[in-house]
Amino acid sequence: MKRRIFALLMAVFVVFALTACSASEATAEPAATEMEAIYTAGVYPVTAKGNGGDIEIEVTFSETEMTDIQIVSHHETDGLSDKAFDQVPAAILEAQSTEVDSASGASISSEAIKKAVGQAIAAARGIEIAAEVVDGVYTGSAEGKGGLMTVEVTILDGLISDVEVVESHETIGFDRSFEIVRNAMLETNSTDVDTVASATMASGAMIRATVAALEEAGFADQFATANGAVSIADLPNEQTADVIIIGAGGAGINAAIEAMAAGAEVIMLEKAPVPGGNTKLADGVLNASETTYQEQENVVDSNDLFFDDVMAGGDYVNNPDLVRTYVENSADAYQYLKDVIGVEWYRLSRAGGCSEDRAHWVKGEGAQMFETLFNYATNLGITVDYNTKAVEIMKNEAGVVVGVKAIRDGKEVLYHANRAVILATGGFGRNQELLEEFDPNFVAGALSTNSVMSTGDGINLAREAGANLVGMTYIQKHPTCDVVTGELISSANSGRGLGTTILVNKEGERYVEELERRDVISIATGKQTGGISYSFFDQKAADETGFIDTFGEELNHLEKAGQMVKADSIDEACAFFGIDIENFKRTIERYNEFARNGEDLDFQRRSGLREYSLTEGPFYIIQSAPAIHHTMGGVEINTNTQVIDTDGIIIPHFFAAGEVTGGIHGSNRIGGDAMTDITVFGRLAGQNAAIAE
Numbered sequence: 125m126k127r128r129i130f131a132l133l134m135a136v137f138v139v140f141a142l143t144a145c146s147a148s149e150a151t152a153e154p155a156a157t158e159m160e161a162i163y164t165a166g167v168y169p170v171t172a173k174g175n176g177g178d179i180e181i182e183v184t185f186s187e188t189e190m191t192d193i194q195i196v197s198h199h200e201t202d203g204l205s206d207k208a209f210d211q212v213p214a215a216i217l218e219a220q221s222t223e224v225d226s227a228s229g230a231s232i233s234s235e236a237i238k239k240a241v242g243q244a245i246a247a248a249r250g251i252e253i254a255a256e257v258v259d260g261v262y263t264g265s266a267e268g269k270g271g272l273m274t275v276e277v278t279i280l281d282g283l284i285s286d287v288e289v290v291e292s293h294e295t296i297g298f299d300r301s302f303e304i305v306r307n308a309m310l311e312t313n314s315t316d317v318d319t320v321a322s323a324t325m326a327s328g329a330m331i332r333a334t335v336a337a338l339e340e341a342g343f344a345d346q347f348a349t350a351n352g353a354v355s356i357a358d359l360p361n362e363q364t365a366d367v368i369i370i371g372a373g374g375a376g377i378n379a380a381i382e383a384m385a386a387g388a389e390v391i392m393l394e395k396a397p398v399p400g401g402n403t404k405l406a407d408g409v410l411n412a413s414e415t416t417y418q419e420q421e422n423v424v425d426s427n428d429l430f431f432d433d434v435m436a437g438g439d440y441v442n443n444p445d446l447v448r449t450y451v452e453n454s455a456d457a458y459q460y461l462k463d464v465i466g467v468e469w470y471r472l473s474r475a476g477g478c479s480e481d482r483a484h485w486v487k488g489e490g491a492q493m494f495e496t497l498f499n500y501a502t503n504l505g506i507t508v509d510y511n512t513k514a515v516e517i518m519k520n521e522a523g524v525v526v527g528v529k530a531i532r533d534g535k536e537v538l539y540h541a542n543r544a545v546i547l548a549t550g551g552f553g554r555n556q557e558l559l560e561e562f563d564p565n566f567v568a569g570a571l572s573t574n575s576v577m578s579t580g581d582g583i584n585l586a587r588e589a590g591a592n593l594v595g596m597t598y599i600q601k602h603p604t605c606d607v608v609t610g611e612l613i614s615s616a617n618s619g620r621g622l623g624t625t626i627l628v629n630k631e632g633e634r635y636v637e638e639l640e641r642r643d644v645i646s647i648a649t650g651k652q653t654g655g656i657s658y659s660f661f662d663q664k665a666a667d668e669t670g671f672i673d674t675f676g677e678e679l680n681h682l683e684k685a686g687q688m689v690k691a692d693s694i695d696e697a698c699a700f701f702g703i704d705i706e707n708f709k710r711t712i713e714r715y716n717e718f719a720r721n722g723e724d725l726d727f728q729r730r731s732g733l734r735e736y737s738l739t740e741g742p743f744y745i746i747q748s749a750p751a752i753h754h755t756m757g758g759v760e761i762n763t764n765t766q767v768i769d770t771d772g773i774i775i776p777h778f779f780a781a782g783e784v785t786g787g788i789h790g791s792n793r794i795g796g797d798a799m800t801d802i803t804v805f806g807r808l809a810g811q812n813a814a815i816a817e
């Protein structure tokens with residue numbers, strides 16, 4: 125065991141035990157009610173080393189805060205020290221932390237006071253500071269999803285006082301988890317903190333990098349287990365607003381912005397510690413017809429054509445009224461995101477199942493789009509109560525929805541809605557019970573692209589409130605996902621639409637049209653050896669379609685994870701995944717002939733036919749498999765996003781939008797239609813809820 129020196133702290137404890145001001149006396153103070161107890165209440169005498177000798181200080185704590193700092197005696201002769209005595213204790217009390225400025229001209233006395241008070245804080249929190257812990261700033265790194273992450277850990281008075289991520293290549297939005305991890309580390313004075321749900325890779329890398337920094341410093345063990353109390357945000361147990369929105373994902377944030385713009389007071393409930401849901405994992409492609417972007421690119425499209433594609437893509441089991449509302453508002457959704465919210469666009473292409481180029485690409489993918497929306501909402505003053513899970517839609521005797529019951533930190537909390545409740549909780553791709561309830565073919569353990577938060581809570585909440593559910597058996601698998609994690613592989617997905625990639629199986633043969641619907645490709649892939657598909661492209665295709673610029677980080681990550689090979693010869697690339705080399709070369713030669721003649725005689729590829737080199741590398745192959753991606757079914761709504769009950773009647777003051785709803789996409793959602801869905805119907809929900817009477 126490592127030797128621990130607690131000399132100073134033991135002295136603290138001894139004096140503390142001997143003084144009349146005992147813990148029992150201290151507990152006579154009113155007990156903490158709402159806030160968690162952090163300290164053992166009492167007076168803690170500590171000694172600081174000043175210029176002229178010891179400075180005796182007494183620091184008083186209640187269970188929840190530091191309440192007093194008294195300079196009992198000192199030998200400082202310099203009058204300047206008075207400034208430190210006057211200013212520093214007051215600043216520490218105000219900040220409830222020793223991270224305060226020193227008094228100018230009295231830095232030695234100031235620092236001494238801060239250090240001593242820090243030791244009192246540690247003692248009051250029951251934290252033992254080991255001898256090997258040396259104050260300083262330590263640097264450590266760990267591999268994140270996007271590359272190496274580096275943190276700087278500040279140890280002050282033997283405690284973790286700051287953890288700052290100084291280098292990160294994680295996707296925008298996921299960095300929100302850094303603040304949560306930092307606070308948890310400071311509060312527990314340890315690296316024994318949870319990853320942040322919905323941002324596990326980014327937060328996990330931060331924790332590992334912090335451990336690495338402390339390991340390098342030689343005292344990681346001292347911070348390996350929690351040794352402080354975590355305080356829970358002190359939110360009221362009961363609140364009222366005009367509109368209560370459940371779920372801070374894409375549909376929810378669009379609804380919030382519109383409701384606030386209409387003058388409504390809005391509170392959002394989010395069960396995760398960070399916003400963004402599944403939306404921040406999306407590719408960031410929005411289908412829209414008759415847009416200014418299309419006009420600029422000379423694409424001749426129409427709302428009618430878009431309508432036909434969505435209906436055909438959904439096998440005509442879609443609700444045509446919803447689809448009509450959807451396509452008619454799509455151009456406005458694009459323009460609004462561009463002009464009002466500030467979303468930037470950079471490319472137009474065609475998604476599988478579409479007969480025109482109407483896939484509008486967002487710079488920075490879904491994560492950036494969500495971030496831009498969220499920042500906009502933040503500027504409007506949006507309130508989001510995190511870690512708050514809705515568990516019941518409350519109705520009055522007349523059947524009118526009046527609020528939401530939720531659980532936070534194990535306690536029930538109530539949200540009353542003056543006007544309406546909007547359900548925007550996303551899909552159920554991560555809820556095994558619901559998947560099996562509606563399609564017994566979905567056995568446990570299936571891969572899923574979805575956020576761990578996509579557990580279909582809203583389906584059950586709405587069903588219990590009497591809502592009708594539609595299309596619940598339509599569960600979409602995305603064809604090109606990580607074979608280990610199920611994560612969507614954006615490059616493999618978009619490569620088909622951009623005309624960069626072709627799809628082959630292990631036998632080296634094409635087996636489906638690359639621009640087919642997702643469900644068709646997924647089913648076809650499921651029938652291939654190992655249920656795996658391989659996306660092939662060469663350097664020329666990559667260069668011509670800007671593929672590396674767009675997906676460079678992901679491709680690096682895939683290569684490191686062994687999910688992609690980049691090789692100088694076709695033989696080497698095929699051998700990496702055990703693909704039949706000779707067959708594969710024949711496939712490419714045949715495909716090249718189709719490209720030269722402008723017609724794919726095998727699978728009638730609608731666009732993106734190109735010739736591939738057999739000799740000019742590098743050559744790339746990405747392996748992927750289908751994973752559950754989108755649940756088309758859900759709560760029935762009308763074109764005003766009002767929720768409909770099982771008798772076909774509107775449930776008053778209850779709205780829903782986004783993946784929690786059903787009927788828009790029929791049996792199958794086309795790639796790029798979810799972004800349009802959350803924008804069009806999210807906005808409508810916000811507008812209508814704000815004026816509900």
Ligand code: ADP
Nearest residue numbers: 371373374375395401402403514550577782783
């Ligand atoms: P959509 O694309 O339809 O907007 P998202 O998945 O992006 O759906 O967002 C849904 C959000 O709802 C997620 O952030 C998720 O954590 C949140 N959520 C799901 N269930 C609940 C619940 N019971 N209470 C509060 N928030 C929830």
